[in-house]
Amino acid sequence: MSDLPPLETGVTGIRSRFVEDINGLRMHVLEAGTAGRPCLLLLHGFPELAYSWRKVMPALAAAGYHVVAPDQRGYGRTTGWSADYDGDLAPFRMLNLARDAVGLLAALGLRSVEAVVGHDFGASVAAWCALVRPDIFRRVALMSAPFAGVPPLPLGPQKPVPKPDIHAALATLPRPRKHYQWYYSTRPANAEMQQAPQGLHAFLRAYYHVKSADWAPNAPHRLPGWTAEALAELPGYYIMDLGLDMAAQVAPDMPDAAAIAANAWLPEAELAVYAGEYARTGFQGGLQWYRCRTSGLFEAETQLFAGRSIDVPAVFVSGASDWGVPDPRRGGADAGRGLQPHARLPPDPGCRALGAAGAACRGDAAAAGIPGGLAGRLTGSGGRARSRERHRHIVYRNGSDAAGSSRPGFSAAPRRDRTRHPW
Structure with missing residues (x-):
C-alpha cells in the first residue's frame, strides 16, 4: 500500500499528497486553498474518506481558508496502521487519534487552526481535540454525532449498580435485534x-x-x-436484525436504477472511489475505532479529563432526518440543552430547525461537510459560499468567541446539504 500515489479527486482546486512521520503514519492528505491562510482541519467518519469533503473544500478555500482533510488512521491511503483483528487496539483509541491530528498540524508548521470540523466518528475526534488542546483547536464544529462528554470519575465510595443487559434484551424481542456498534466490533463484520x-x-x-x-x-x-423495546424503533442499520450482517440488512433497500441515475449527491463514478478504496483496505481500520468504544478498554485513560468541558466556541449541526438528535418539532429533545453539560453555552444555546425536509451532513452532499458561510461564522470573518440543497438542519451553537466577546462567533447561517449519517 505504501507504493500508492496520492488520490486524484478530479475536483478543481483540490490537491493531494503524503505527509511523512505523523505519529507512526504516512498520512494521505487533501488540501485546498493557500498555505498560510487561516486553516480548517476536516475529519471524516465511517465509512468515509478525506474524499468525503471534496464538495465543500473548494468553497471553503474560496472563502479564504487553507483547508486540510486527512485520511484518518485506518482509512484510505494513509498507511502505518494494522488491520489485524488480534492486534493492538491502542493506536485506534480516541486520544491517539487526537494525537494524529496534532502531529499532522505540527508537520504542516501550524501551531493552531481556526477550527476543527468533524463528521460522524470524526466529530468524536474533533471534540477531544478541542477539549484537550484548546490552544491548538480554537473552535470546533461537530456534525451528526453529539459529544457524549468525558466519562465521569465518581467521588467517594460507590455502590455497584447493576446495569441491565441491553444486548440480551434486544436478542429476546419478538423480532430479535442487535446494536450495530457491537456488530461492527465482531470478527466477521469486515469480511461480511x-x-x-x-x-x-x-x-x-x-x-x-x-x-x-x-x-x-x-x-x-x-x-x-434506553430499553430494548424503545431501541427497536430505530432503523435496521442502527438496531439490526439479530441473524443478519450489515450487507444483508441494507440489501432490501437498494435503490432502483432510476433512483441511482438521478442521484446528484453521490453519482456512480464518485461511489466507485469509495468502493475502490475499501476493496483495497477493507473496513477493519475503521472498525477498530468501534472496538475501542465498545470494549471500554481505554475509558480509564480519558477519565484523566473528568469534569472538563469544551470551552472553545462550538457548533453542532445535525440533519432533521438524523436519528442522532431528534427534531424538536416532532417532540424530540432540544439538541443544545442535551449537550449543555459538555460545552460551555449560554442559557439558550439556540437550537433551531431550518428549511423544509432534512437530513444530516455527509461530504457527499452538495457542499456536504460545512459550507463557507457557516465556516466564516465559526471564525467571525463572514464567508461567501453557500450550498444549494433544500434540506432542514438542526443547529446548536455557542455564540461567543474564545475570549467571551459578543461577536457572532458561532452563530450559524441556514446550511443545506443532502444526506445524513449516524453517530
Whole structure:
C-alpha cells in the first residue's frame, strides 16, 4: 500500500499528497486553498474518506481558508496502521487519534487552526481535540454525532449498580435485534461487508442510501428510553436484525436504477472511489475505532479529563432526518440543552430547525461537510459560499468567541446539504 500515489479527486482546486512521520503514519492528505491562510482541519467518519469533503473544500478555500482533510488512521491511503483483528487496539483509541491530528498540524508548521470540523466518528475526534488542546483547536464544529462528554470519575465510595443487559434484551424481542456498534466490533463484520454477496459497490450504494434523506423511513422521533423495546424503533442499520450482517440488512433497500441515475449527491463514478478504496483496505481500520468504544478498554485513560468541558466556541449541526438528535418539532429533545453539560453555552444555546425536509451532513452532499458561510461564522470573518440543497438542519451553537466577546462567533447561517449519517 505504501507504493500508492496520492488520490486524484478530479475536483478543481483540490490537491493531494503524503505527509511523512505523523505519529507512526504516512498520512494521505487533501488540501485546498493557500498555505498560510487561516486553516480548517476536516475529519471524516465511517465509512468515509478525506474524499468525503471534496464538495465543500473548494468553497471553503474560496472563502479564504487553507483547508486540510486527512485520511484518518485506518482509512484510505494513509498507511502505518494494522488491520489485524488480534492486534493492538491502542493506536485506534480516541486520544491517539487526537494525537494524529496534532502531529499532522505540527508537520504542516501550524501551531493552531481556526477550527476543527468533524463528521460522524470524526466529530468524536474533533471534540477531544478541542477539549484537550484548546490552544491548538480554537473552535470546533461537530456534525451528526453529539459529544457524549468525558466519562465521569465518581467521588467517594460507590455502590455497584447493576446495569441491565441491553444486548440480551434486544436478542429476546419478538423480532430479535442487535446494536450495530457491537456488530461492527465482531470478527466477521469486515469480511461480511468487504465481500458482500451483492458486491462491494452495491453494498455501499444501499448503505449510503438508507442513511440519506432519500430513504423515506428516516423519520426520527424521540425514544421513550434506553430499553430494548424503545431501541427497536430505530432503523435496521442502527438496531439490526439479530441473524443478519450489515450487507444483508441494507440489501432490501437498494435503490432502483432510476433512483441511482438521478442521484446528484453521490453519482456512480464518485461511489466507485469509495468502493475502490475499501476493496483495497477493507473496513477493519475503521472498525477498530468501534472496538475501542465498545470494549471500554481505554475509558480509564480519558477519565484523566473528568469534569472538563469544551470551552472553545462550538457548533453542532445535525440533519432533521438524523436519528442522532431528534427534531424538536416532532417532540424530540432540544439538541443544545442535551449537550449543555459538555460545552460551555449560554442559557439558550439556540437550537433551531431550518428549511423544509432534512437530513444530516455527509461530504457527499452538495457542499456536504460545512459550507463557507457557516465556516466564516465559526471564525467571525463572514464567508461567501453557500450550498444549494433544500434540506432542514438542526443547529446548536455557542455564540461567543474564545475570549467571551459578543461577536457572532458561532452563530450559524441556514446550511443545506443532502444526506445524513449516524453517530
